[in-house]
Amino acid sequence: EDQVTQSPEALRLQEGESSSLNCSYTVSGLRGLFWYRQDPGKGPEFLFTLYSAGEEKEKERLKATLTKKESFLHITAPKPEDSATYLCAVAKAAGNKLTFGGGTRVLVKP
Amino acid sequence: DAGVTQSPTHLIKTRGQQVTLRCSPKSGHDTVSWYQQALGQGPQFIFQYYEEEERQRGNFPDRFSGHQFPNYSSELNVNALLLGDSALYLCASRQVSSYEQYFGPGTRLTVT
Numbered sequence: 001e002d003q004v005t006q007s008p009e010a011l012r013l014q015e016g017e018s019s020s021l022n023c024s025y026t027v028s029g030l031r032g033l034f035w036y037r038q039d040p041g042k043g044p045e046f047l048f049t050l051y052s053a054g055e056e057k058e059k060e061r062l063k064a065t066l067t068k069k070e071s072f073l074h075i076t077a078p079k080p081e082d083s084a085t086y087l088c089a090v091a092k093a094a095g096n097k098l099t100f101g102g103g104t105r106v107l108v109k110p
Numbered sequence: 111d112a113g114v115t116q117s118p119t120h121l122i123k124t125r126g127q128q129v130t131l132r133c134s135p136k137s138g139h140d141t142v143s144w145y146q147q148a149l150g151q152g153p154q155f156i157f158q159y160y161e162e163e164e165r166q167r168g169n170f171p172d173r174f175s176g177h178q179f180p181n182y183s184s185e186l187n188v189n190a191l192l193l194g195d196s197a198l199y200l201c202a203s204r205q206v207s208s209y210e211q212y213f214g215p216g217t218r219l220t221v222t
Binding site: 004031032034036041042043044045046049051087089091096097098099100101102103 | 116143145150151152153154155158166168198200202209210211212213214215216218
């Protein structure tokens with residue numbers, strides 16, 4: 001059975017304190033790994049898609065990387081507005097369902 | 111360009127009642143999926159619609175049903191509501207040829 005595990009469950013950072021979030025997965029035939037940001041009470045906002053090991057994507061202070069077993073979301077010099085839950089999901093084939101991890105709640109204090 | 115829209119925003123229902131949630135996909139998208147997200151958890155896949163047919167279904171009972179209309183919009187119906195159905199219901203849309211799904215703001219359903 002496909003499994004996606006995110007760690008840590010929660011992360012408290014000081015503004016400017018860089019850190020990484022982990023997403024490990026057990027999926028046969030991975031077609032894509034997705035990162036989303038979710039603010040409280042709102043729908044997930046798409047951030048990145050990674051398709052193959054070694055691939056990297058960047059957006060502002062966020063950088064996502066992918067290996068054969070896990071993905072990392074690096075937050076460089078975070079600001080309070082980066083506070084959110086970050087969700088990782090995998091898909092096994094084009095258009096297939098997304099299987100999500102439990103998310104990492106990030107709080108960045110000024 | 112309008113993104114995915116959902117209605118209503120919030121809904122309160124009594125146990126045993128039935129509910130209908132609605133979703134309009136992002137412009138240019140033809141495939142709609144529904145997810146249930148309990149508090150503090152990641153979204154769980156309910157089902158996916160394409161060309162007005164259910165194409166894939168997650169581990170949800172038959173009380174959960176859906177429909178897709180010719181304009182690609184979709185409805186999620188839940189019958190015989192249980193307290194455990196209280197959750198944020200998310201609609202996501204994509205182009206059938208793409209991997210990337212875009213989510214709407216969700217409908218918060220509370221069952222009392």
